[in-house]
Amino acid sequence: MFKSLILIILFLKFCTSLDTLTTNKSIKDGQYLISKDNNFAFGFFSPGNSSYKYLGIWYVKVTQQTVVWVANRNDPLNDSSGVLSINQYGDLVLHYSNNRLLWSTNVSVQDKVITSSVAQLHDSGNLVLIQDNNKKVLWQSFDHPTDTLLPNMKLGLNLMTGINMFLTSWKSKDDPGTGNYSLKINPNGSPQSIVYKGSTPHWRTSPWPWISRTNETYSSGEKYDFVNNKDEIYYAYFVDDPSIMKRVVLDSTGLIQTLVWDDGVHQWKEQWSAPKYRCDKYGQCGSYSKCSPDNVNRFECMCLPGYEPKSPREWDLRNGANGCVRKHLELSVCGNGEGFVKVERLKLPDSSFSAAWTGMGMGRFECEQACLMNCSCTAFTIMNIDGKGTNCLAWYGELMDILEYADEGSDLIVRVDAIELAKYIRKSKGSLSKQRKLAIALVSIVVPMFLVSLLAYIWLAKKKKTKVSFEGHELEDSSTHPDLPIFDLSCIVAATENFSPTNKLGQGGFGSVFKGQLSNGQHIAVKRLSKSSRQGTGEFKNEVMLIAKLQHKNLVKLLGCCIQEDETMLIYEYMPNKSLDSIIFDHTRASFLNWKKRFEIILGIARGILYLHQDSRLKIIHRDLKASNVLLDAEMNPKISDFGLARLFKEDQTQDKTTRVVGTFGYMSPEYVVYGQFSTKSDVFSFDVILLEIVSGKKNCDSYQEHPSQNLIGHSFGYS
Template sequence: MFKSLILIILFFKFCTSLDTLTTNKYIKDGQSLISKGNNFALGFFSPGNSSYKYLGICYVKVTPQTIVWVANRNHPIIDSSGVLSINQYGDLVLHDSNNRPLWSTNVSVQDQVTTSPVAQLHDSGNLVLVQDNNKKVLWQSFDHPTDTLLPNMKLGLNLKTRINTFLTSWKSKDDPGTGNYCYKMNLNGSPQVFLYNGSTPYWRNTLSPGNNVSIATSSSGQKFFFVNNQDEISSYYSDDDPSIMTRVVLDNTGLLQKLMWDDGVHQWKEQWSTPRYQSDKYGHCGSYGKCNPDNINRFECMCLLGYEPKSPRDWYLRDSSKGCVRKNSGLSMCKNGEGFVKLEHLKLPDSSIDAALIGTSMSSSECEQACLTNCSCTAFTSMNTDGKGTGCLAWYGELIDILQYTDVGSELNVRVDATELAKYTRKSKRSLSKKRKLAIALVSIAVPMFLVSLLAYIWLAKKKKTKVKRKVHKQSLNFASTRGSFEGHELEDGSTHPDLPIFDLSCIVAATENFSPTNKLGQGGFGSVFKGQLSNGQHIAVKRLSKSSRQGIEEFKNELMLIAKLQHRNLVKLLGCCIPEDETMLIYEYMPNKSLDSIIFDHTRASFLNWKKRFEIILGIARGILYLHQDSRLKIIHRDLKASNVLLDTEMNPKISDFGMARIFKEDQTQDKTTRVVGTYGYMSPEYVIFGQFSTKSDVFSFGVILLEIVSGRKNCDSYQKHPSQNLIGYGNYGEKIELWI
């Protein structure tokens, strides 16, 4: 008799659900296996337009349905139902309605009397079969993936169980059967992960050489791991934020994609994909060829130094399939004065063909000597193998699938004969000589100019210092700054603000670590902003007016007066000021999320800003403007509203800042005119730019531009080459659909 656990699951008819399957539980039609965190479900599905049914795992909270694993991918259920059971041998077995086995875990527990297998669907998406008494894992779906790699799912070889984990594509969107493409680790030479089309390499991803390696790298909220030791050779990734859903999927066309679920728009957003371009494909430039995808107007392929096209005619016609061959200089490459030329920022050549790790603790010179003494060695590289030692990886045959990067990648030392080595050395010396001559010429010109400029600067600084002192005294700011005490400051109407302290310079210097560059938050037309921390632990932002700033004492006084009088949750809070002699500084509350433009125009950070939060930011800015125009005691026109002047606090609440250009209107005043137009082009209204007329409508126009930028993720000043207009507003006026960059 079978001790069976029967499971008939339909994804669209969840009546009851379990997170653990045992022999004591019987699951009827319409039930499902759900992970404890309600992230994944196990059940039957029909892909696309197919009428066949398959047993698989999908996301619970994602619509439309997204499948991450399929059990019977090559043996579909052709009738109306399927049955999943734990048989007498402890195997999970899938049967059709005629009791024909379609799929099995095939582990066969020997001591079934004392061990009762339990099936669990973990919140990671891993279906696990364990022994109930000792929790030993008998089988898991993470060891047998289909087309999807989930966080913490390993890709590679387990040296103890000999299980090789790899991805294979679906045949089509309607058929999850094993397709033509495979993403698999190749252990020959140095470990690499290949994307194969059948048995033909289609794309290659390099890893790190050496044994006893455990390397972790971070990028955009994710960690990538590579492990090479006596137990396993594998790679995997994890997310810093477990609430974010990501997956790597190999589709039926051979495209490998990293996707992230955007809950705001209910879509999977692509983070990266490969191969996207012709140059990404394996061996595009042939043997001894190097591919440079940045050569837009030229052929992207070029031969390595000392090599030439094997077929010049085909190469001229941009057919690089035959690759390159060594130039015929009449000299041998074996102990005949040859040497190595260093190439930088490369994707290293395929190390699965005639390549070997010849040492794990060799210096670069030792590695070069070892390669030089072997006449078959064509190239070598020194690479970090365990975070401490340096490994020597050498190639003994053709160099293929080399890609040129701009500022990343590895070094490769290519063997060349004595003739090519001499040419390269002479060229390097000429280049170095030119650089030296240029440097000497620049120094001989720069030093006298520097001395003259320094003397002129000292003279102007003294003159400006005297002028500023007179201006401060003349405008009667009447600030008094003494050690450990302060007085009230006089506003334009003669009143004082008792809650606005004057900070001592030594306090600000200590808080900002003497205005250290590491504490610098940004810079604008007024000068620089520095992050600081007071002795009581409070974080502050110090706005330091530059001596060369377009804004002067008048703007400083204006901003100080206005913010001191204005109090609103969507306006930045002024904590005080500091005016030691010719310095002018304002001290604000610190905004940890910086300015709005630093988020909405950064594709990585903007992806975490859902539509609800964007709408809240828009409403917050609108409330701040309404307060300035209507609800405050003073009627204020900001005149410089833009994304960089909207700061975000810890909760992403917007706060309008920078009131240096603001103007006060009388209660019955509707507009004013100026001959000095200030602000930022792209945000200023037409009547203000052309005629100098400004009013509350000017701020509303600026707000509209910010709103468009928040919604589209594009800067107003971005160029739109295919359209007559050169900004975001004009682009929309021509009836075009604005592409969202978020």
């Protein structure tokens, strides 16, 4: 029904559509230019809740209104009397019916030559004005972007024509007027993409050649170009599959997003965005410092080698905006025995004002010598551009907006004074000699002690089971979770805003679950054990022992735990789409869950169960599989959670029995409820119930009018 409605709307649009606009035609409200592949339309529209009329380009096949270009963004029409036509000079002009001009391409004013032009909307979404006699392109919308960068569209500068192609945000979702943010290619030093708020940098990429921090930035089937020559400096991306609708948008808050249309759920899905974390903000730690987003429990700002905080008091208060200054201001760093220290895995400093290429084909030694010869040179890096050999990029002055990555990035060679250089030399050389002396002195003591300790450990391991205590909570077999991170209580309190009720996600017999955000921007879910819950203490021990060992894409990931003072908490990855039951039993949300996605969710749950029963090193029976214990990530991938009631089986064990039946009625198998017997079949029974609920959208505990005593299983299979 929904698809039929869309087809009808498209048909009505085509009834008043044009292929081209010529001098003897015009476009009024309700008329459109349509691209040949029917992907884009050009005409009048009203954004969001606005009553104003604008002239723009939008997607035709997307069910949400998605505008990619606006002509009169700062001069809206207040009624439906607007007319677009081609005037006698070959210009596209927008005016009121009384001929008052609102917008024009303004390409032939200097000539005032009477000519004939044709306007066409290309399949790429580019509106092109062509001179009719020689097919010369007079003007195109791709040269004048608004807030959207489409595939094949350039972001940058044409040095021959002087055209600067950059994005500017809308004021709001209802107002396409020029907003506060812009995304531009800054050509100075080594070119960078920078988001500005007004004229102030807000976020930027590394200097070119750009290094992507994550694999998600450029997905399979997508290519990109960066051209930097005497004629042009620009960035563009291309998508191989024309059926994929992708766009890059700068929104009214300064956020850049790469979005892909998901026709299954009728939504734009975010593929990448920035700025995302605190360290992404331009100059978060000031000058001569680096910002590390992976610092969870400590201040994210660190001074570069040879520098110290400019304002120690502000630094202690975790405010790094003032940055760092040289440690030994009285000591010259020019011709006084200075040298260089390498800092690894960085987003390189801003090259807008102080960086320059010192030479092509230069290695580290040549670049270092060139930097030493210039007293203003503060740092340099070696880059390989397009596989054509190494080149030297040097900074002369302030080093600003440096970000430290965990496993990627570039090396920055920082200039330090003689005192600081001596410290680093002693660290690298002295540590090795100290280690040798220490080894010689202690080897006769350490080796015998080690052998005695090893024999004692083997003997004790045979005598009893090893236990470890986390501040009063005993957990068997400490080897099961040697790398499980322990979070500080103050970190969790800050992340959850002191367990604010607004961050509460849910509650169970164990206690409450809260949403939180760590200092590096990562979202987490915190399961807080109730102080009065005996059930919760048992579940806590069970989850730490079991789930810490499990690694599977369809199992929720345990990030760590916190046991401090009288608090006991488990920290998980945050699932933005919450639990499966919150979608399939909600009529509004369930309407966005098509059959393909439901089938994928069913397969994902099945893979998770198969891993628990057969493919993991441990054979685990979950015992509490239900729709509320299946969480959904941002891409609607299912992840099984809550292992508090899970039981570990031996490899050859097929079933077990308990006198304490726990779980959720409606999901428990009959033999478990009646006799306390459970096995892998118990989880399969629960999975069957979830499958019925996903397909029907009804809860197993619902009753039915014709047979009130029946649940969903009885209703499906016809028994009471």
